[in-house]
Amino acid sequence: xxxxxxxxxxxxxxxxxxxxxxxxxxxxxxxxxxxxxxxxxxxxxxxxxxxxxxxxxxxxxxxxxxxxxxxxxxxxxxxxxxxxxxxxxxxxxxxxxxxxxxxxxx
Numbered sequence: 001x002x003x004x005x006x007x008x009x010x011x012x013x014x015x016x017x018x019x020x021x022x023x024x025x026x027x028x029x030x031x032x033x034x035x036x037x038x039x040x041x042x043x044x045x046x047x048x049x050x051x052x053x054x055x056x057x058x059x060x061x062x063x064x065x066x067x068x069x070x071x072x073x074x075x076x077x078x079x080x081x082x083x084x085x086x087x088x089x090x091x092x093x094x095x096x097x098x099x100x101x102x103x104x105x106x
């Protein structure tokens with residue numbers, strides 16, 4: 001397994017749904033890149049036994065975290081604790097690129 005990767009090699013887009021690409025996957029961690037074009041959304045959902053984080057690489061996202069909603073941009077980290085509904089929408093005019101980490105289900 002290649003232990004060093006360049007995020008730009010994993011960026012992509014799909015017109016019908018946001019783009020996902022896996023960088024690393026093991027029994028203990030999944031690290032991926034999500035790319036949302038303007039108007040695309042990852043609908044709110046939850047993981048009952050998994051914490052998840054989003055790091056905003058580029059762009060700006062409207063995040064749902066339970067009853068809270070926030071708009072954050074490049075350089076921010078968003079934590080979605082296990083059991084908390086979370087999602088994101090790109091309401092901006094440029095691509096939203098997110099580095100996403102989650103522990104696979106036990």
